[in-house]
Amino acid sequence: MVIRIAAVGDVHLDEDVVGRFRPALDELPEHADVLLLAGDLTRHGTESEARCVATEFGGLGVPVVTVLGNHDHQCDQVPQVVKVLEDAGITVLEGNGVVLDCAGGRLGVAGVKGFGGGFAGRCASDFGEPEMKAFVRTTTQSADALSAALRGLECDVLVALTHYAPVPDTLAGEPLEIYPFLGSYQLGQAIDSAPTALALHGHAHAGSERGTTPGGVRVRNVAHPVIKQAYSVFHLGDNLDHAQVSGVGGSGIQQSWS
Ligand SMILES: [Fe+2]
Ligand SMILES: [Fe+2]
Numbered sequence: 001m002v003i004r005i006a007a008v009g010d011v012h013l014d015e016d017v018v019g020r021f022r023p024a025l026d027e028l029p030e031h032a033d034v035l036l037l038a039g040d041l042t043r044h045g046t047e048s049e050a051r052c053v054a055t056e057f058g059g060l061g062v063p064v065v066t067v068l069g070n071h072d073h074q075c076d077q078v079p080q081v082v083k084v085l086e087d088a089g090i091t092v093l094e095g096n097g098v099v100l101d102c103a104g105g106r107l108g109v110a111g112v113k114g115f116g117g118g119f120a121g122r123c124a125s126d127f128g129e130p131e132m133k134a135f136v137r138t139t140t141q142s143a144d145a146l147s148a149a150l151r152g153l154e155c156d157v158l159v160a161l162t163h164y165a166p167v168p169d170t171l172a173g174e175p176l177e178i179y180p181f182l183g184s185y186q187l188g189q190a191i192d193s194a195p196t197a198l199a200l201h202g203h204a205h206a207g208s209e210r211g212t213t214p215g216g217v218r219v220r221n222v223a224h225p226v227i228k229q230a231y232s233v234f235h236l237g238d239n240l241d242h243a244q245v246s247g248v249g250g251s252g253i254q255q256s257w258s
Helices: 022-031 047-057 078-087 130-151 176-182 185-192
Strands: 003-008 034-038 064-067 090-092 096-102 105-112 157-162 198-201 210-212 218-221 231-236 252-257
Touching: 003 022, 003 105, 003 198, 022 047, 022 231, 034 105, 034 157, 034 198, 047 078, 047 090, 064 105, 064 157, 078 090, 096 130, 105 130, 130 157, 130 185, 157 185
Parallel strands: 003 034, 034 064, 064 090, 105 157, 157 198, 198 218, 231 252
Antiparallel strands: 003 231, 096 105, 210 218
């Protein structure tokens, strides 16, 4: 049995973008059981931009699950943005999860926005000024919430959804100097603390698509500028030991793992 997951991040919607994704989204139920959005749905996190997201991604015929990104926080209107999205039937995760009954089994999705901090040997540490401790504490709390959410889901296939990156692999192409602002190793540790099958993130527009956590979990950067498609589709089957990747035409990139 296979669960088909469509995913995209960093669509950065405003009025000028509305309609651009919709033709591909209308075909989505033929290709996938669920759509996961990896944050940065808007440009500045305004309520009016959120309404554009609701117009574009609402009423798709498959469940839509999202985390927010840093851009969605810019105007300090997170409660209003979340309400607009939820009113459109979009599930917004932050430190929690959801289990969806798909034809191929129960899909568990745990999500957090995440935060920066950097990666092994090149990371911020919980030391010194209160501001630096607060920075690192924000990441730690987010990673802890992701770990708890992942471990709390009872499902057949488990997916982690973040905006910030859990590994440096998928940042390749970004300037090294900004890696600490693009993700944190702590998110990777959280993903490895549970039997996660796949980790999806966005945020790194100039990054690359594929990576792996230290524990061997496949990571995919689905930022729209990276995948250059309306969405990618991932097929998760019973046997996840052998990855077989095949491309298909149409609106998304299909990656079959069986
Ligand atoms: Fe973005
Ligand atoms: Fe971002």
